[in-house]
Amino acid sequence: MPDYKLRINGTSYKVNVADDTPLLWVLRDELHLLGTKFGCGIGQCGACTVHFEGAAVRSCLIAVSAIGKSEITTIEGLSEDGDHPVQKAWLEHDVSQCGYCQSGQIMNAAALLAENPKPTDNDIDNAMNGNICRCGTYVRIKQAIKTASNQ
């Protein structure tokens, strides 16, 4: 199996895995960065969302061999101490129920706001539609994104 050098959360890592191993399983099994969650494995639920050069992507669909020198950010690297405006807004609105999907929701919301600092309701719906919350915290997620957009 080949070696891959990855840049994740500003740190360099070397992993030895099969070339088709999805980034999700490199993060979880090899690097023990467990904040990125497994939900469906086919890019339909958004639980595994990370930033790839700043853009929100589904880490279950990205093979390790396709990453190259691209900078990856996971929930663990989104902020120093959980103080990213999106994380703070999530706490202010006490969004979480079970909490399992929330790191993916937060990563997607952070990428949305980086690109579109004042999203409309429609923008939020379009950007967030790929992230399922089975507990149904959608209303609070939208409120939290609006709060964060005003920071």
Place this chain on the structure above:
Amino acid sequence: MTKIQTQYNRRSFLKISAAAGGGMLIGFSWLTGCVSEGKNNEALAIPNEWFDINGYIKIGDTGLVTIYSPNPEIGQNVRTSMPMIVAEELDVNWENVMVEQAPLNTGFYNNQIAGGSQSIRKGWNPLRMAGATARRMLLEATAKELGVEVTALTVANGIIKEISGERTMGYGDIASKAVGIEVPEVVELKDIKDFKLISTSVKNVDGKNIVTGKPLFGLDFQREGMQLAMIQHPPAFGMKVKDFNEAEIKAMSGVSNAFIVDITVPEPGYFDEKGFLQLVAIVGKSTWQLMKAKKALKVNWEQVSELEDSEMHMKRMEASLASEMRESRKDGDPAAAFKKAAKVIERTYSAPFLPHNTMEPMNFFAHVTETSAELVGPTQTPQALEGSVSKLLGLPIEDVTVNMTRMGGGFGRRLYVHFGVEAAAISKKIGAPVKLIYTREDDMTQGTYRPAYLATYKAGLDENNNLIAFSVKGTGLPESPVFENRFPAGTVENYLAEKASTKTNITTGAWRAPRSHFTAGAEQSFLDEVAELAEKDPIEFRLELFDRAISNPIGNRNDYDAQRYAGVLKLVKEKSNWGQEMPGIHRGVAAYYCHNSYVAEVIDIAMEKNTPKIKKVWCAVDCGIVVNRDAAKNMVQGGVIDGVGHAMYSQLTFKDGATQESNFNQYRLIRHSQAPEAIEVFFVENDIDPTGLGEPGLPPAIGALANALYQATGERHYHQPFMSFKSVKG
């Protein structure tokens, strides 16, 4: 003050204290405490020494308090609300509280289960007593220390003071002495009016850990030397594994073992697996390699029973409804009343099988040795799992330990213990610690589904539009959905409830608000139609029926309190300005009582580009005392979205015994853009002991939705899901 007998003695405290000290802190930091949100970390230092006051409370020498949360956390927020109740009676600042998950200890804790929305209801008295008992012991120890009577002392926020004197004693200062105080046999509880913490809004104690991606869930659990495992169950109900390409799989990269496991336990209980008892298991080091090995499996399956399909299911339910009814309640003479009724209406409703689809797929860690079994993971029923593993392995129950992680959703799915039992069987076979992981497909095709239902409702009105006859008959695969003693039973002179069940080999289980999620939708949309036939406002029509149940109820087996039921309808009517015309807004209402709580909901729909859009949902809730206000609102909001989402979009269909949906590209769950734009929740304020909210918010949403859709489109919806399948954006 309420005086209450304590239910535990010194011995049981010691037992739990030992378990907490020995079993809690071993190697898995995510089961240990997190300082509650909003805590000023400078305020109190981490203690050098902790003192176990009782099995719920540990006080450090700096005054920091650890409260053990006894019940499994599935997102219903009991890890915050249960310790709040203890902290209230202990009279300690919430900022100085840390929360830890208690270990399973059936001899000490009461009802360590996440099911039936019962955690708060059944925990209320024990949790209050735990706090009050500790407060009393701290007071007695202080009285002894200061040489005064307990009555000369007062306590607030963890500081004990002399009433007429200057001396004070912090909980941290006296905790070491309180340990030696005899546990009081009677304790005084606070007056409800003196509550300082209960009924406020306290943030989720795990909030910060969740938003920073800390490993909290079963799937995140790691143990040195642990292997990973995946299973393959039969591709269809009615099939069984015969053999597989074992040598080929074992030769694959990253695969350390592959074999067939049998998880049959002697004398299986309600929570044990009934369907797929033999599975192919593959063990290895990395999840991805195991996923590839699973794809390379060539299994010979044999058919052991019928391969069912959805068309067959509906035909069998229809046949059941037409022939095999069993009367479960009859008041008056329904047949005669229907005969003389001026108007009669009859409607039939159905709902499909549904998987739970917790976002965190099934998984469990197990480490089985010759003499012990240790299990860690997401379970709503740790006690049932402990029992099943004990039976499977032939180990005494004392040698099986189960620890609970936070769960990525429950909804009833993790009441069933097969995945923990499978992990134990695999660990035993390989003689090493292992974490079993399901794929989404494994999860969605395993079974344990919400049953499919079919029910017919019939109502008769006299010439003055009074409801004089009502009947309901229902069947399902494999259970009837009918609750014979629920509303409108008790409000109609002539009433008939009948049940039947239909056989199936599809395995089913409790799914958030079992049966109620179906009956609420069916009954509440039927009553909307009956009110329309009676030319009455749907809320006024229901309130007239409740008036009857209040003043002169029919029968004495009615399972609801008509005053409280009417109360939530009146509250939602007031808050939503029911009756006021709003241009472009179409409204539907429903009310339902289940799991000891009352909820009424109004849904406002606008048509946007020919598609119904929920603009607002108004909820009125009577769950007695509200323990954690904002979290309670969150639960009800989630219930509404869950109810709306499944009623609109979700269904599992079968062909040749197999589900035709196995992942989110085929199976539809509600998404952001389909969620209501706003959900407001109002509570009836009273001093009644609290009841749960995990389930009661869901069922009425389905009825209110169907009724609002009718107002918006002119179309009545009788069969779930209301919207046909459309592909969603990935």
